Amino acid sequence: MSRIVIVGGGAAGLEIASLLGRSVNRQDEVVLVEGETHHYWKPRFHEIAAGTFDSDLDSLCYFSHGAKNGYMHYQAWMIDINRQDKQLVVRKPNGEADTIEYDYLVIAIGAISNDFATQGAKEHCLFLDTPEQARDSWHQISTLLRSGQERTINIVGAGATGLELAAELAKVSAKLAKNPYAAKLNINLIEAADRVLPNSPQKMSDLAQSRLEQYQVNIMLNTRIASVEASRMTTVDGKILTADVQFWAAGIKAPDWLKNIGGLQSNNANQLVVEQTLATTADASIFSLGDCAAIPQADGTQVPPKAQAANRAAVHLAKNLVAHLEGKALKPFVYKDGGMVVAIGHNFAISTLMNDRLVLKGRLVRRLYDTIFRLHQKTVSGLFTMSRLIIIKRLKCMFKPA
Ligand SMILES: Cc1cc2nc3c(=O)[nH]c(=O)nc-3n(C[C@H](O)[C@H](O)[C@H](O)COP(=O)(O)OP(=O)(O)OC[C@H]3O[C@@H](n4cnc5c(N)ncnc54)[C@H](O)[C@@H]3O)c2cc1C
Numbered sequence: 001m002s003r004i005v006i007v008g009g010g011a012a013g014l015e016i017a018s019l020l021g022r023s024v025n026r027q028d029e030v031v032l033v034e035g036e037t038h039h040y041w042k043p044r045f046h047e048i049a050a051g052t053f054d055s056d057l058d059s060l061c062y063f064s065h066g067a068k069n070g071y072m073h074y075q076a077w078m079i080d081i082n083r084q085d086k087q088l089v090v091r092k093p094n095g096e097a098d099t100i101e102y103d104y105l106v107i108a109i110g111a112i113s114n115d116f117a118t119q120g121a122k123e124h125c126l127f128l129d130t131p132e133q134a135r136d137s138w139h140q141i142s143t144l145l146r147s148g149q150e151r152t153i154n155i156v157g158a159g160a161t162g163l164e165l166a167a168e169l170a171k172v173s174a175k176l177a178k179n180p181y182a183a184k185l186n187i188n189l190i191e192a193a194d195r196v197l198p199n200s201p202q203k204m205s206d207l208a209q210s211r212l213e214q215y216q217v218n219i220m221l222n223t224r225i226a227s228v229e230a231s232r233m234t235t236v237d238g239k240i241l242t243a244d245v246q247f248w249a250a251g252i253k254a255p256d257w258l259k260n261i262g263g264l265q266s267n268n269a270n271q272l273v274v275e276q277t278l279a280t281t282a283d284a285s286i287f288s289l290g291d292c293a294a295i296p297q298a299d300g301t302q303v304p305p306k307a308q309a310a311n312r313a314a315v316h317l318a319k320n321l322v323a324h325l326e327g328k329a330l331k332p333f334v335y336k337d338g339g340m341v342v343a344i345g346h347n348f349a350i351s352t353l354m355n356d357r358l359v360l361k362g363r364l365v366r367r368l369y370d371t372i373f374r375l376h377q378k379t380v381s382g383l384f385t386m387s388r389l390i391i392i393k394r395l396k397c398m399f400k401p402a
Pocket of ligand 1 (some may be wrong): 011012036041042076077078100108111156164306310
């Protein structure tokens with residue numbers, strides 16, 4: 001009998017737990033260690049923050065899902081590894097420490113925002129790293145919306161996260177414009193680079209910028225934040241940007257506590273360094289994938305921290321582990337990028353395809369954005385459940401009062 005312990009039930013970890021839970025032999029055990037009770041698809045955290053997320057339909061309870069899909073959910077946070085005794089050290093919700101034995105360990109705890117040690121960012125900005133932070137953000141936004149007058153929101157970082165958040169908040173504010181008691185939100189999207197979506201093709205940046213301008217988002221390019229205080233930010237050239245609510249959505253890194261945990265190799269962004277098989281360089285029984293892993297490719301590049309990459313690596317590792325339990329060799333993970341889709345509000349998205357040669361935009365592309373989430377749902381819960389959820393959601397949107 002082997003026990004496979006997966007840490008983190010996000011885009012990657014939940015897929016592995018579900019796939020393995022349904023496919024390993026009965027005598028093998030699959031345990032998902034995750035501190036949260038419910039799974040939310042992280043690329044939709046900005047919708048939770050803007051109050052447009054439907055948690056009834058789009059979240060999943062690990063405990064009952066595990067019972068149906070052959071894995072056990074152990075609610076706890078990983079804090080350390082004892083590699084010598086093959087034990088994971090965790091902290092339970094009541095604060096007690098515990099250990100869990102493993103034969104194989106998969107670490108998929110994701111990443112957090114990187115504030116690049118900017119003074120005051122941690123204390124005075126909201127982050128979208130966890131469902132709780134996203135819900136806290138919504139509480140603040142909802143209070144702001146009810147407070148009337150013109151209100152300002154600063155968002156640092158015009159990558160996918162910051163841009164999607166800015167668009168969603170702008171749409172919410174526009175929808176409430178007829179209510180004279182609702183605040184009008186002025187949104188500053190602040191970016192150190194010379195364009196939004198700095199890591200995407202120029203055409204994608206241009207399209208995104210013009211759409212955001214239509215939504216009256218104030219885009220501030222070439223603007224680097226030096227420090228953050230309560231209700232204001234100061235740029236490196238001394239300009240002060242006041243705001244009622246401030247978000248930090250620039251850059252990512254793995255959490256600091258992951259750095260060299262249990263003697264495993266990690267890089268400057270605290271990500272665990274793995275072989276192309278996803279096994280860590282220092283320990284063949286410990287694997288890592290998703291945003292917390294540095295995954296090399298044969299051409300010298302590294303797999304990008306994207307939901308799509310996390311999902312593909314998860315499917316690969318699940319198959320690899322099943323084969324490995326049957327005594328077969330591990331195969332390398334070869335990542336083929338399917339492009340990028342960025343949602344700008346509920347009815348519009350921009351996408352790159354064919355190695356960035358093709359840039360598409362519009363309502364249909366927004367459906368493509370949803371498809372990535374639906375494919376995740378299909379892997380995790382099956383085609384039948386995914387289809388039922390789509391139908392229920394359509395009906396709910398059609399008949400529910402606005
Ligand atoms: C607002 C927003 C918008 C985004 N938009 C896009 C997009 O449009 N396209 C795209 O490709 N990507 C997008 N991303 C990035 C995408 O969400 C990540 O690349 C993806 O979720 C990474 O998957 P993962 O499994 O590595 O980590 P996650 O999905 O973050 O899952 C990590 C899991 O580990 C759990 N965990 C953390 N620490 C511990 C611990 N100590 N012990 C136990 N469990 C732990 C967490 O609770 C979580 O459930 C977006 C991210 C955000 C925040």
